[in-house]
Each structure stands twice: as C-alpha cells, then as structure tokens.
Amino acid sequence: MLSVRNLSKNFDGIPAVKNLSLELKKGEIFVLLGPNGAGKTTTLKLIAGLLHPDTGEILLDGIDLKKEPVKYKSLIGYVPDEPFIYNKLTGREFINFVAGLFGIKKQEYDKRLTELIKKFEIGNWIDEPAETYSHGMKQKIVMCQLLIHEPELILIDEPLVGLDPKMSKIVRETFIELAQKGKTLLVSTHTLSFARQIAQRLGIINKGELKFVGTPEELARIAGREDIEEIYLKLTEEN
Amino acid sequence: MKPFFLLFSTRLRLLFKYLTPSEHKLPRVTFFIIMLGFISGGYYIFFRIFKYLNTVEIIGPAVMSRTIEMIFFVFFIMLLFSNIISSFSTFYNNQELHFLFSLPVLPTTIYLSKLFESALYSSWATFALTIPLIFAYGIANHARFIFYPVTFFSFLIFLLIPAALSTILIFMFIYLFPKLKPRNIVFVSILFIMSLIFLYIKIGNPDLLRIFETENEQELLTFAANLTTVGGLYIPSTWLSNIFKNFLAPDRTGYLYILLLLSTAFSCVLVSYIVAESVYHKSFLLVAEQGGKENKKKSLLASFQKNPVKTFLTKDIILFIREPVQWVQLSIFIILLIIYIISLRRTPIYFGFSLWRTIIAFANFAYVSFVIATLGVRFIFPAVSLERKGIWIIASSPFSLQKMFFTKYLFYAVLAVVIMECLLFVANIFIRTEPVIFRFSLIVGFFVALSLISINLGMGCIFPQFNEDNPSKIASGSGGIIAALTSIAFIGTVIVIFSAPVHNYLLSSYFNRPLNLKIIITAFIIFGILSFMAIYLPVRYGLRSLKKRDF
Numbered sequence: 001m002l003s004v005r006n007l008s009k010n011f012d013g014i015p016a017v018k019n020l021s022l023e024l025k026k027g028e029i030f031v032l033l034g035p036n037g038a039g040k041t042t043t044l045k046l047i048a049g050l051l052h053p054d055t056g057e058i059l060l061d062g063i064d065l066k067k068e069p070v071k072y073k074s075l076i077g078y079v080p081d082e083p084f085i086y087n088k089l090t091g092r093e094f095i096n097f098v099a100g101l102f103g104i105k106k107q108e109y110d111k112r113l114t115e116l117i118k119k120f121e122i123g124n125w126i127d128e129p130a131e132t133y134s135h136g137m138k139q140k141i142v143m144c145q146l147l148i149h150e151p152e153l154i155l156i157d158e159p160l161v162g163l164d165p166k167m168s169k170i171v172r173e174t175f176i177e178l179a180q181k182g183k184t185l186l187v188s189t190h191t192l193s194f195a196r197q198i199a200q201r202l203g204i205i206n207k208g209e210l211k212f213v214g215t216p217e218e219l220a221r222i223a224g225r226e227d228i229e230e231i232y233l234k235l236t237e238e239n
Numbered sequence: 240m241k242p243f244f245l246l247f248s249t250r251l252r253l254l255f256k257y258l259t260p261s262e263h264k265l266p267r268v269t270f271f272i273i274m275l276g277f278i279s280g281g282y283y284i285f286f287r288i289f290k291y292l293n294t295v296e297i298i299g300p301a302v303m304s305r306t307i308e309m310i311f312f313v314f315f316i317m318l319l320f321s322n323i324i325s326s327f328s329t330f331y332n333n334q335e336l337h338f339l340f341s342l343p344v345l346p347t348t349i350y351l352s353k354l355f356e357s358a359l360y361s362s363w364a365t366f367a368l369t370i371p372l373i374f375a376y377g378i379a380n381h382a383r384f385i386f387y388p389v390t391f392f393s394f395l396i397f398l399l400i401p402a403a404l405s406t407i408l409i410f411m412f413i414y415l416f417p418k419l420k421p422r423n424i425v426f427v428s429i430l431f432i433m434s435l436i437f438l439y440i441k442i443g444n445p446d447l448l449r450i451f452e453t454e455n456e457q458e459l460l461t462f463a464a465n466l467t468t469v470g471g472l473y474i475p476s477t478w479l480s481n482i483f484k485n486f487l488a489p490d491r492t493g494y495l496y497i498l499l500l501l502s503t504a505f506s507c508v509l510v511s512y513i514v515a516e517s518v519y520h521k522s523f524l525l526v527a528e529q530g531g532k533e534n535k536k537k538s539l540l541a542s543f544q545k546n547p548v549k550t551f552l553t554k555d556i557i558l559f560i561r562e563p564v565q566w567v568q569l570s571i572f573i574i575l576l577i578i579y580i581i582s583l584r585r586t587p588i589y590f591g592f593s594l595w596r597t598i599i600a601f602a603n604f605a606y607v608s609f610v611i612a613t614l615g616v617r618f619i620f621p622a623v624s625l626e627r628k629g630i631w632i633i634a635s636s637p638f639s640l641q642k643m644f645f646t647k648y649l650f651y652a653v654l655a656v657v658i659m660e661c662l663l664f665v666a667n668i669f670i671r672t673e674p675v676i677f678r679f680s681l682i683v684g685f686f687v688a689l690s691l692i693s694i695n696l697g698m699g700c701i702f703p704q705f706n707e708d709n710p711s712k713i714a715s716g717s718g719g720i721i722a723a724l725t726s727i728a729f730i731g732t733v734i735v736i737f738s739a740p741v742h743n744y745l746l747s748s749y750f751n752r753p754l755n756l757k758i759i760i761t762a763f764i765i766f767g768i769l770s771f772m773a774i775y776l777p778v779r780y781g782l783r784s785l786k787k788r789d790f
Binding site: 045048049050051052069070071073074076077078080082084085086088089090092093096097098099100101102103106109110127129145 | 538540541542543544545546547549550551554557558561562627628629631632633634635636637638639787789790
C-alpha cells in the first residue's frame with residue numbers, strides 16, 4: 001500500500017529525518033511514536049506531500065508522489081497537529097470546501113456528512129463560524145473533513161489533542177472501523193496508552209531515525225518486558 | 240514603565256524582522272538598495288517639480304506652497320483612514336491580545352505599545368514618500384541645515400496625531416454602540432471621518448472644492464498670491480507645511496508651529512490614553528463576546544459543491560466578504576474612485592481645447608494604472624499568503640498549487656481588467672478624449688492590468704507570509720514593498736515608453752508636424768516585450784517558488 005524508501009530531510013543542514021524506510025499494508029494502523037522533535041511531524045508532512053524530501057521516494061499503490069502528485073493526493077487525507085480552519089468559515093462550509101477540492105459525489109457526500117455530524121456530535125456547531133470554536137471542536141471538524149472523502153491512506157498527527165475522553169474513545173473506535181474497511185492509517189502520537197490501544201504495528205522514532213518497527217507484542221518480547229513505556233523511554237533516552 | 244519598554248522593544252524587533260526580508264532569502268543589502276532606489280527616484284521627481292516651480296514667477300512659489308499643503312493634507316486624511324483600519328485589527332482583532340491581557344500588565348501599557356505599532360504599520364508608505372520630499376524641497380529651496388532634522392522630527396510627531404485620533408474614535412464607537420457589529424465599526428468610523436472632512440472643507444474652506452476658472456492672466460496671478468491654506472489653520476497638516484516653509488529661512492514662527500504640533504500630538508496621545516484607561520479593556524471584552532454572537536452563516540459554500548475551482552473561488556469570495564479589513568478598504572478605494580471620476584466630469588472650461596484633453600487623458604491613464612497597482616499590492620499580493628496555515632489543506636489535496644495559482648490569477652485578472660477598462664472608459668467619456676487616444680488607452684490598459692496582476696500575485700508567491708492574519712500587514716511587509724516598487728517602476732516605464740509617441744501625435748495633430756510612425760511602432764514593440772516579461776516572469780518564478788516551498 002504505502003512504500004517509503006530511504007527518506008531524508010534536512011532543515012538548514014540539521015537532519016530531521018534520516019534515511020527512513022517504511023512499508024504499510026492495506027488496512028493497517030501504524031503508530032509512529034517518539035518524543036517532541038523526534039521527526040514524527042516531518043515524516044507525516046513528507047508523506048502528505050507538504051515537504052519536499054532531500055532524498056528517497058514515496059509510493060502509494062505504486063503511484064509516485066513526485067511523479068503523479070495529484071493522483072497520489074486524491075488518495076490521501078491529512079490532519080495536522082494544529083487543526084487550522086479558516087476563522088470566517090463555518091464548520092459546514094469548511095467541510096464542503098474540502099469535499100469540493102476532492103470532487104466527491106453528492107450522494108456520498110450527503111450520506112457521509114449526516115453520519116459524521118451524528119458521530120462527532122457537531123450538529124449544534126456546524127453552522128457557527130470557526131472563530132467561535134474551541135480547540136476540541138476544531139479537531140472534530142478537521143476529522144470530519146478528513147473522513148468526508150474517505151481517503152485510502154490517512155495521516156494523522158497527534159489526533160487526541162484537545163479531545164475529551166468521550167471523543168477520544170469515538171476517535172479510537174473510528175480508526176479501528178476505518179482499518180476494518182481496508183483504509184490504512186499512519187498515526188503520530190506521543191501518547192503511549194493510545195498507541196497501545198490502536199496500533200497493529202508501531203515505529204519508534206528518535207532524532208529522525210526509526211529505532212524500532214514491529215508489533216507492540218514484538219517490542220515487548222525483544223525487550224523482555226511487557227511495559228512498552230519503559231522500552232520507549234530506553235529507545236529514546238538519548239534525547 | 241518597564242513592561243511598556245519590554246512590550247514595545249519586542250514589537251520593534253518583530254517589526255524590524257517583518258520589514259526586512261531575511262526569511263525570503265533576499266539579502267537585506269538588496270532590499271535596502273531597492274528602497275534607496277525608490278527614495279532616490281522620489282527625490283528626483285519632487286526635485287524636478289520644485290526646481291521648475293521656482294523658475295515660474297509669482298505663481299510658481301504659490302503653487303509650490305499649495306502643493307506642499309495639499310500633499311500633507313492628503314497624507315493626514317489617508318493616515319486617518321489607514322490608522323482606523325489598522326487600529327481595529329491591532330487593538331481588537333489580534334490573537335496576541337488574548338495572551339497579553341492574561342499577563343500582569345495594565346491595559347494602558349498594552350495600549351501604548353500597540354499604539355506605536357499601529358502608527359508604524361499605518362505610516363510606512365507616507366514616511367517613505369516624505370523622506371525624498373524633505374530633501375527635494377530643502378535642496379530646491381537652498382534650505383539651511385537645520386531644516387532637515389526639524390522637518391524630519393516634526394513629521395514623526397505629526398504621524399502620532401492621526402494614530403491617536405483614530406484609536407479614540409474606534410474605542411468610543413465600540414463602547415458607545417455595543418450593538419454595532421465589530422466588523423461595521425471600521426466602516427462607520429471611516430464614514431464619520433469622511434463626513435467630518437467634507438463638512439470642514441465645505442464650511443471652513445470652500446475654496447478647496449472650487450475650481451478656479453479664468454482666462455485673465457492678472458486675475459490668475461492675484462488668485463495665486465491670495466491662495467488660502469488647503470486644510471485651514473486648525474489642521475495639523477497646515478502646521479507641518481508651515482514648518483517646512485518657515486524653516487527655509489530664519490523665521491521664528493516655525494518654532495511656534497513645532498510647539499503647536501508637539502502640544503497637539505501630546506494632547507491627542509494623552510486623551511487617547513485616558514480613553515483607553517477607561518474603555519479599552521471593557522471594549523475588548525465586548526468585541527470578544529460579539530465575535531461569538533455572529534448570526535448563523537448562509538452562503539453558497541453551505542451547500543454541496545461539485546466543481547473544485549468554483550469551490551475554491553467561492554471560499555475566497557466568502558472570506559473576503561466576511562473580513563472587514565478587506566471590504567472596508569475596498570469600499571474606501573471605490574468611494575475615492577467615484578469622487579475622482581465625478582471630478583473629471585467637472586473638467587473646467589479651459590480644458591475644452593483638444594490638446595489639453597489629450598494631455599489629461601494620458602495623465603488619467605497613468606493615474607488609473609497607479610490605482611490598479613495600489614489595488615494589486617493591497618489585495619492581490621496578500622492573496623496567496625491569506626491561505627494562511629490552511630495552505631496544508633490545498634497542498635495535501637488533489638487541487639494542485641498550480642491550479643490554485645491560476646484560479647486566483649484568472650479571477651483577479653478579470654476583476655482588474657474590468658476595473659481598469661471601466662475607469663478608463665468612463666473617464667475618457669467625461670474628458671471627451673478623442674477616439675485615437677481613447678482606443679490607445681483601452682488597449683494598453685488591458686495589458687497593464689494583466690501585468691500588474693502578474694507582478695503582485697507572482698511576488699506574493701515569492702514572498703508569502705503564511706503566519707500573518709492581517710492583509711494590510713502582509714502588503715506592507717518587505718515583499719509588499721518590493722511588489723509596490725516593481726509595479727511603480729513598470730508603470731513609470733510604460734509612461735516613458737509612450738510619452739514620445741504621444742508627444743509626437745500631439746505635435747502632428749495640433750501643430751501640423753509630420754507623424755513619425757517609426758516612434759509609434761517602436762514604442763508598441765518595446766511595450767509588447769515589457770508586458771510579456773511583466774506577465775510571464777512573475778508567473779514563472781512565483782509558481783516555481785510556490786512549488787518548491789515546504790509547508
């Protein structure tokens with residue numbers, strides 16, 4: 001599904017991602033774990049086509065991001081760590097804007113929007129201007145814009161920021177549902193409990209390098225312990 | 240005072256970073272050379288005008304004096320407008336304020352640091368024009384050395400008056416009319432100022448609105464010698480122009496005007512401080528609450544959209560309409576243009592002669608081009624930056640950046656061409672321009688409008704500021720200044736290119752000289768090459784910069 005090969009990115013000579021390679025299967029939830037500044041956001045942005053890699057290639061179902069960016073981007077959905085919405089648009093207008101950019105069909109749009117409004121409980125807010133939204137509400141609207149076009153590859157940076165426990169549970173369940181539908185998810189977080197709950201495989205990244213890739217069970221087995229928090233701290237202790 | 244200096248020095252550092260283009264990989268030296276070029280060019284033009292006026296007996300010095308007064312009077316009015324627009328976004332519509340009000344700092348301290356910031360942002364263009372004006376006026380009139388520091392200092396003091404007055408007005412309006420939507424405050428304030436100015440001129444100085452008509456030379460000289468001041472005795476612009484005039488030679492009355500300016504500026508800042516002390520924090524909270532009480536929005540984008548280009552354009556239009564800073568400034572432009580067009584209709588009798596009409600038509604063409612350039616820098620240059628942090632939505636979607644660029648380009652090009660052609664068409668009808676010049680202005684105007692769109696949109700891609708919310712600030716940053724200077728240089732070159740063929744045409748039409756087709760054809764060829772470069776190069780480099788950018 002997603003194939004990332006030898007990806008590197010430097011900012012002013014300082015490496016943010018070093019020779020990163022990754023293969024994600026269809027219907028997989030892959031969690032990228034790492035401390036602040038480890039290179040998680042840069043990796044996601046590179047895969048979303050928001051940053052230009054210095055070296056390496058990114059392919060989605062054989063489509064090269066560099067050679068066919070429009071075709072590639074029609075298959076992905078990205079949610080940044082800071083959920084930005086144009087302040088003067090309402091939630092509905094923002095979702096419609098994204099739906100319009102992705103050119104989805106009316107029947108699909110109607111069905112999905114009704115479901116999303118119900119699932120994320122945004123009915124009372126969707127026609128209010130975004131400038132009146134809380135951080136959590138913005139996060140919900142950004143999640144809706146992502147799911148309205150049902151991308152094949154979902155890239156989410158820190159999905160739980162600003163969400164209450166109830167909404168965190170809904171997000172977690174939604175991710176699992178999406179994976180069951182055959183969607184691939186690459187989620188970045190530093191919340192270990194969340195990673196443990198959703199990850200089929202996880203990668204630990206530190207200083208731009210992938211230190212570990214495997215299932216949570218493999219990680220525990222390799223370290224001879226069951227608590228991944230300790231392994232995580234050990235792998236990232238150089239930080 | 241410590242918190243004030245801390246806040247103010249931080250603002251100054253931010254402003255310096257903002258005005259110098261280090262982030263755009265353009266060396267600061269290059270930027271300052273461009274600025275120096277602009278100031279030198281301004282100096283040259285002003286100097287030539289003042290030098291010429293000094294050679295014309297009686298009427299020359301009178302016209303020079305009136306020109307100075309008129310320039311400062313216009314500056315004063317424009318500063319009032321730009322400060323009102325800037326004040327609202329600086330004092331109320333700014334994310335940083337929520338942080339500042341949570342600090343153990345007095346609202347008046349925040350107010351003072353923001354007042355200077357607002358004044359600086361609103362006044363840079365006026366400042367950039369006044370520097371060459373001071374030197375040109377001083378050198379053309381053989382001023383003493385003291386003239387330069389005194390006029391410079393007086394001008395800085397002068398800038399504080401409209402800044403303080405604008406904040407008083409904005410604070411009072413918000414406080415007195417709490418039910419008025421915040422986005423309408425700016426519009427109402429500007430209408431209020433315009434009404435005041437009109438009434439002041441109509442009652443206090445009606446001569447300003449009257450066009451002097453005579454064919455008698457003696458009458459003209461008497462009129463010139465008895466010209467009243469442009470703004471009247473109670474307007475700070477008159478005091479500033481009097482300082483300019485009185486410091487040319489030893490004249491102590493100049494000091495009186497400095498004192499007048501100083502005491503007025505001090506009083507205005509003091510009154511604004513007192514008003515801020517009692518109403519700023521309360522009105523800030525009021526505006527913050529109003530923001531949450533906006534009516535539910537209904538728009539074209541509230542329903543499903545199938546076409547990506549239409550969706551994108553609809554979003555841009557909605558954001559423009561809902562952003563007061565945008566439409567208020569556009570409304571001011573439109574009002575000023577309507578006044579200008581109406582004033583052309585009142586073209587006096589001595590312009591009945593065809594030669595004059597042709598000269599006015601050519602001048603009108605230059606003026607309309609400058610209007611489009613101004614609109615370009617203010618509204619089109621920030622167009623890409625205004626995608627703000629939301630650029631990730633577009634950059635990670637199948638709607639390519641190239642498509643975004645050309646959607647914006649086509650939209651603004653159609654608007655600019657329509658505005659340009661309408662202005663030229665209506666103005667030419669009012670001036671009764673003869674058919675050849677009429678057609679010439681429409682054809683050349685079309686390409687000038689397209690070129691100005693390219694320059695501003697292209698530069699907007701090369702020097703974007705995705706972290707800035709305020710379009711006025713984006714336009715007044717280093718990239719905006721470069722775009723403005725490039726637009727002015729382009730228009731200046733077009734004027735120079737066509738001045739020779741128009742001159743030749745006038746000579747042949749009115750003085751029976753032979754028409755030199757070679758000059759005309761050469762001018763059009765040079766103009767064609769220049770237009771092609773002005774349209775193509777900014778698009779090419781702007782797009783390239785956008786595609787290479789990391790978001």
